[in-house]
Amino acid sequence: MSQEGLLLVVSGPSGAGKGTVCKSLLQKCSEIKYSTSVTTRKPRKGEEHGVNYFFTSVEEFQDMIKNNQLLEWAKVYDNYYGTPTEFVIETLKSGQDVILEIDVEGAKQIFKNFPNGVFIFLLPPSMEELASRIYKRGTDSKEVIEKRLAAAQGEIDQLINYNYVVLNDEVEKATEKIQSIIIAEKCKVNRNKVLKEEYWK
Amino acid sequence: MSQEGLLLVVSGPSGAGKGTVCKSLLQKCSEIKYSTSVTTRKPRKGEEHGVNYFFTSVEEFQDMIKNNQLLEWAKVYDNYYGTPTEFVIETLKSGQDVILEIDVEGAKQIFKNFPNGVFIFLLPPSMEELASRIYKRGTDSKEVIEKRLAAAQGEIDQLINYNYVVLNDEVEKATEKIQSIIIAEKCKVNRNKVLKEEYWK
Incomplete structure (x- = not known):
């Protein structure tokens, strides 16, 4: 198959549960490659360099x-x-x-x-739940938490630019929806230009 | 929910397996309503009036x-x-x-x-398999079979107008793909205009 891989973009406000849902998705779909981001923020408890993020200095960034x-x-919030370019481009090219x-x-x-990326907006069930999740995380200062909450409403207004919106009320359900989105995207006619030639010589 | 229902259109050449796949889908998703077509063709063995088709005369049609x-x-082929209008319109309106x-x-x-319909093209795995399925069905005259096969290539050229293409090599797999397409379509941002208001008052 010379078909390019899918670029899946999972985004949404802080506290939407992007990390948890992506982790759950990667456990179920081991063939999907995770693009590790680079950040200058300090590691949270349990986060590993090269796994969750490449932690780096401001100068290096x-x-x-x-x-x-x-x-x-x-x-974002200081x-x-x-996203390192090379890994994404090479992985997509390899299919x-x-x-x-x-x-x-x-x-x-x-x-x-x-423009062919699959843009998925993860929506927390409510503003109250969003606040509760960020507070429970307990890793951010009160000031950062307030910044995150103030920004969330503006971030949600960006929803209109995405292809899909997935309500993250339960991680399992949200993960299954994203799995369905991936299967559906692979069935799209404009991603299957080779299909006709392959099956109908 | 005031959201309109999805209009799913499953099409493809004769012998692609539209009937079998739709039957399998309806067994798994009993909430989907099947629009029974009207036809002037004679019932095939096992087909029931009001279930598979409304069988009618040319004059009534x-x-x-x-x-x-x-x-x-x-x-088509004499x-x-x-598709009766009323059932489709009323069912979609009811969500x-x-x-x-x-x-x-x-x-x-x-x-x-x-334009908001979900158009799925069911593709048989090969021209040989298509021919074999139509012959095996044993319900059509040799003349009709030849007409169907001659038309198939032209029908497949219409694929470009559809949203999705599903290869029907195995009924079970094709059915699951259509189930995923339905879930994904329901996550589309442009079908969820009410979501923001409902969850983010």
């Missing part, structure tokens, strides 16, 4: 920007986050699917360069 | 055309086939999903009036 090594980057778990600002930049 | 009671109709199992000519007419 700025060098990556200068050298065009980032597909997208954004400064920290930089970015494998790549998942990006990124914030709404990052997704905006991906829209422009990947 | 022509009256339905005159009275605008058909959403689409076509003359027989008329059509339930409707499935139309129709030929490629019929689907063409539906494209125009239902």
